[in-house]
Amino acid sequence: MTVEDSYIERADDSLQETYEPPMSISAYLERIFETPASAAHASKYLLSAIEAAGTRTVVEEGERKERYRFFDDPHNDGEHAILGNTEVLNSFVDDLRSIAARRGKEEKILWLDGPTATGKSELKRCLINGLREYSKTDAGRRYTVEWNISGVDSSAGLTYGDDPEPDENDWYESPVQAHPLSVFPPEVREALLADLNEGLDDHIPVHLDAGLDPFSREAYDHLEEQYRRQGVEDLFSTITDERHLRVKNFVVDVGQGIGVLHSEDDGSPKERLVGSWMAGMLQQLDSRGRKNPQAFSYDGVLSQGNSLLTVVEDAAQHADLLQKLLNVPDEGSVKLDKGIGMDVDTQMVIISNPDLEAQLNKHAEMEGSDPLKALKRRLDKHEFTYLLNLSLEAELVRRELTNETEIWEADSYEQLEERIREPVSISVRGADDAVRERELAPHAIEAAALYAVVTRLDAESLPPGLDLVDKALVYDRGYLQDGDERRYEEEFDFGDADEGDGGIPVTYTRDVIADLLHEETDRHHADLDVEEVIMPRDLLNAMAERLDEAPVFSGTERTEYENRLVPVKNHVFGRQEDDVVDAIMRDKRVDEATVEEYIEHVYAAVEGEQITNERGELEEPDPLKMKVFEIEHLGRFDESDYDGAVAEQGPRQFREEKVITALNRHAWRNRDDDFRVSDVDPREIPVIEAVLGSHDWDDVGRTYEDLEPSQWDDPPSGTETERIKEKTIENLQEMFGYSPASAELTSRHVMGQVSYRWD
DSSP: HHHHHHHHHHHHHHHHOOOOOBBEEEEEEEHHHHOOOGGOOHHHHHHHHHTTTEEEEETTTTTTEEEEEGGGGGGTTTOOOOSSSSSHHHHHHHHHHHTTTTTSSOOEEEEOOOTTTTTHHHHHHHHHHHHHHHSSSTTTTTEEEEEOOOTTTTTTTTOSOOOOGGGGOOOOOOOOOOOGGGOHHHHHHHHHHHHHHHHHHSSOOOOOOOOOOOOHHHHHHHHHHHHHHHTOOOHHHHSSSSSTEEEEEEEEEEEEEEEEEOOOEEEEEEEETTTOOHHHHHHOOOOTTSSOOOGOOOOHHHHHHSSSSSSSSSSGHHHHHHHGGTHHHOOOOOEEETEEEEEOOOOEEEEOOOOHHHHTTTGGGGGGGTTTTTHHHEEEEEEOOOOOOOHHHHHHHHHSSOOOOOOOOOOOHHHHHHHHHEEEEEEEEEEEEEEEEEEOOOOHHHHHHHHHHHSSSSSSTOOTTOOOOHHEEEEEEEEEETTEEEEGGGGGOOOOOSSSSSOOOOOHHHHHHHHTTTTTOOOOSSSSGGGEEOOOOOEEEEEEEEGGGTTTSSSSHHHHHHTTHHHHHHHHHHHHHHHHHHHTTTTOOHHHHHHHHHHHHHHHHHOOOOOOOSOOOOEOOOHHHHHHHIIIIIIOOGGGGGTTTTOOOHHHHHHHIIIIIIHHHHHHHHHOOOGGGGEEEEEHHHHHHHHOOOOOOHHHHHHHHTTGGGTTOOOOSSSHHHHHHHHHHHHHHHHHOOHHHHHHHHHHHHHHHTTTTOO
């Protein structure tokens, strides 16, 4: 088989798995009694699609939360994932669950509000992508009906065009995705649903109040009239015989089960909501002076969204429609014409920027006489905000600059930190038409993301001793490192201030970076392309300096954001400084296996347990190993703190208060899992994290007495400074992903600052 043939075969298999052959109504009944979820009403189906994707645990604003993977756009490789706003999305799902269960919110229209670039449009795309892919699965099959009236009396012509060809061309699908159970008389349908729900393993029963759509009703009534005239007794069986009625599955998409009204869509309210009459077809279908529903276009948003989801995008542009939608959730019906109504089963969602709220509140001072009061009561608001997590903002910035769509998931914050700090290489075509690679140095994306987050936080609620960078770190990690201690989010009182409504949006950050990529720098180096590197300080300076050029910020905002720049610069420099120190001291680091062994021995010693050695045998924890680690690596104690190898009071207390307490905290925070010491990342223990990750300049000075930071830019040949610099540049590349050019620039910047205080 050729490569080309293999792709065609895969495409064949994909369609084969997606579509089923049409079935009779009796076969459909058999199917839904085996899998009742197949008959779910719109809100329940949407809820099932969201829940089917599962959940994952995230940390947002310092708190652990369960997040539905559906909103990570998993079926589309994360291309339209919604980053952050997990609490808002969970609230959205909770409301959806109440609506599906008919617990008092059926009349609500779900409203997603918030500033631009906060993920509202991504929600729409997530819903479309997720529902489309779910409808291709066995669990998510969605069904409707199609009709064939040929062979009875075709004078009415169930068609949108000229007389059709016979056979398969005589079949016409319900244009509004009519539910197959809607063909049954109401009292029979009610009994059928009661039996169906008895076998449903779910707390939310299936319900269906909708009758046949006008198009299908025309077919049904025509068949009924013809067979009644012929004296047929089993009318329903004859009308729904598979010669006339078939049930078919369809793939949910925009226009079929999902209706989306865009800001640029126009027309009368009725045209936008349900569709319009086609004059030519009315003449063609001779219906004795009445309007034949077969001559209706059914291209309005409610018609397209019947059976599942209706989205009004940029709702402020369609404010005139919102009042007309008031009774749709309640009554579940709309009018095509005075005498022709259509039942609809759809979950309504409207999406807007803050300007809609301004329109809704324009009569607020009238209080009881406010003409929009009823509408406001029906709208259930869920407000998106700008991201308040550094890691999420860094991920979003990268998405804006590259084609990366992978969702950042990590087993520890250290793994997430590696993603935050990563460099980015971007190809840029210059005025000379040549393509060159520009590098956003390590920590550049981190710096931009941190600055944006800091501008969105409330400064008034800061506890004493903390700045906005500290708050941002608590929100992202869930804790703040303070020496040997970790202070967790619940220990801080940040108040209840609204945050994320304002600040620097990601679009501003993206545009500043885009401009910098095409600008020249005045850096030069004999051997390295340092002119192609954008450093964190370059990006931060540009973001602050160009605030005056951005019309979206007021004068007060510009001043406030400029004032928040310094602590961000200080933090980012500290991160660069840590990189350089770690690179210098790479050979002096404690390996992780040694640390893990120490933790295991301490836990066993304190808890009175044994450990398993390399031969699989149980043995007592080794007091000498613990002593050596505490003296040589921790530097906390000396020989006087031990009686031989046995720890005295000081080390024993240290083990219980610093190591075991941290292990217990980890076990509590992860209490849904079975606790095993071997599963704990050593960095979960603050005092150990200090050993693994850090030396300081005092350590560097003691280890390398002849190092001269002032000579770093151009160290004399044969000196220790030259040797250390060469190794440091190499380590920065291997350990942290620096390029030779960004390693040179970063180490120069750090050493230039260190040289002032070295002596």
